Amino acid sequence: MKKTESTKKEEIKKGPWKAEEDEVLLNHVNRYGPRDWSSIRSKGLLHRTGKSCRLRWVNKLRPNLKNGCKFSxxxxxxxxxxxxxxxxxxxxxxxxxxxxxxxxxxxxxxxxxxxxxxxxxxxxxxxxxxxxxxxxxxxxxxxxxxxxxxxxxxxxxxxxxxxxxxxxxxxxxxxxxxxxxxxxxxxxxxxxxxxxxxxxxxxxxxxxxxxxxxxxxxxxxxxxxxxxxxxxxxxxxxxxxxxxxxxxxxxxxxxxxxxxxxxxxxxxxxxxxxxxxxxxxxxxxxx
DNA sequence: AAGCAACACAACCGCCTTTCG
DNA sequence: TCGAAAGGCGGTTGTGTTGCT
Structure with missing residues (x-):
């Protein structure tokens, strides 16, 4: 059955990321590198936009980030x-x-x-x-x-x-x-x-x-x-x-x-x- | 203990630029 | 060369936390 455009849009997930999503994203980056963000969704790995995936990786999952540290x-x-x-x-x-x-x-x-x-x-x-x-x-x-x-x-x-x-x-x-x-x-x-x-x-x-x-x-x-x-x-x-x-x-x-x-x-x-x-x-x- | 204000942070939105077919 | 898609970036908003009264 062919899905309508509106139905497809509804599939895009927003809001806070779950640990499982992070894991999927990390696996993708480990395998393909920090690129092809849109393919994560097109492959059905995550119901997130490529933009959202990239942002998540850049801001939270990238190695050597100082998460939770105040600015010195x-x-x-x-x-x-x-x-x-x-x-x-x-x-x-x-x-x-x-x-x-x-x-x-x-x-x-x-x-x-x-x-x-x-x-x-x-x-x-x-x-x-x-x-x-x-x-x-x-x-x-x-x-x-x-x-x-x-x-x-x-x-x-x-x-x-x-x-x-x-x-x-x-x-x-x-x-x-x-x-x-x-x-x-x-x-x-x-x-x-x-x-x-x-x-x-x-x-x-x-x-x-x-x-x-x-x-x-x-x-x-x-x-x-x-x-x-x-x-x-x-x-x-x-x-x-x-x-x-x-x-x-x-x-x-x-x-x-x-x-x-x-x-x-x-x-x-x-x-x-x-x-x-x-x-x-x-x-x-x-x- | 409750209410409130300030703060920190995560994530989204929209615009612009770059890339690619 | 052109247009669409993807990526990048800055602005903004929503939410949870903390500290004070």
Whole structure:
């Protein structure tokens, strides 16, 4: 009996893969190599599209994948640097990260952008409400119900920050007066760094400028004191691509080799932000 | 303990490019 | 040379997990 087109379409399976399907897919790859994905369905081995089979192999079944491993601080830095250089070319960026797929990089970047957007959104709310009500300078009430942890301590060698002492450079001296943020007690550097497609200016503490300063907590001041640190901004976005990176980017990995996974990184660092860190920072306008 | 928000991850969709007959 | 099929890639969505209130 001849099946109709609609019936054939119904045969295409979607959703999560089962272990048996993975096994069939692996057998096919072992026998024929990672190609002829469409033949898997045409041979009746799986009721999946060739695309789906390829994606499954590339993202989950390929050897030497770092499945379930968080991005290390080094990987984060590489992604950030390469994203500023290549843009959203995830497949290309992934070639520099052994064991990582374009999907991994994409998901990592997406999560990071969402997190930063949320932080900036919160800071926007805080600053606007603070403008409306100058008395409401307390961040504790603004952060009620939000998962904001106070900073515990600063460990320059902690993962997620990933900074070696010798990597720290001194911030440039040039300051555009128009970029001053007296209410922050900081000055914006002339050299912007990219935050996705947005631009943020580097910030420099002006220890002498006490005018209009917000009384930061000791933890906040400690963090602000670190603003000279170029990698401090890794959490917000990559340095301007025109600026020479401070670390050497690895060569692309086309033959990924297994590596030990390092857990905990960006989250550790983000979690160390004090609650009032972004309260006075205005959100960045999209172009 | 329940509810909620944030997060991480897997998988699909649609578009573009490449390959092949 | 052209068109169809396959492959590749980036964007998006759905779902499970985790941590906090």
């Amino acid at each position: 601080a080094e990987e984060e830095r590489i992604v950030i640097e390469l994203q500023s250089e290549f843009g959203n070319k995830w497949a290309r960026i992934a070639t520099y990260l052994p064991g990582r797929t374009d999907n991994d990089v994409k998901n990592f970047w997406s999560s990071r952008q969402k997190r930063l957007a949320r932080i900036l959104h919160n800071s926007s709310d805080a600053s606007s409400s603070s403008n409306l009500n100058p008395k409401s300078s307390s961040s504790s009430s603004q952060n009620k119900g939000k998962n904001v942890k106070p900073i515990q301590s600063f460990n320059p060698n902690s993962q997620g920050f990933g900074l070696l002492e010798e990597e720290v450079i001194t911030a440039t001296e040039t300051v555009d007066e128009s970029l001053r943020l007296p209410e922050l007690g900081v000055k914006l550097e002339h050299q912007p760094f990219a935050f996705g497609t947005d631009l943020v200016s580097e910030v420099q503490i002006d220890a002498n400028d006490q005018q209009g300063m917000i009384p930061f907590s000791p933890e906040s001041r400690e963090l602000l004191a670190r603003l000279d640190d170029p990698y401090f901004y890794d959490i917000l976005g990559p340095a301007d691509s025109s600026v020479e990176p401070l670390f050497g980017l690895p060569q692309p990995f086309f033959e990924p080799s297994p590596r030990r996974c390092r857990h905990g990184s960006k989250d550790d660092f983000l979690d160390d932000f004090p609650a009032d860190m972004f309260d006075q920072v205005d959100p960045i306008r999209s172009p």
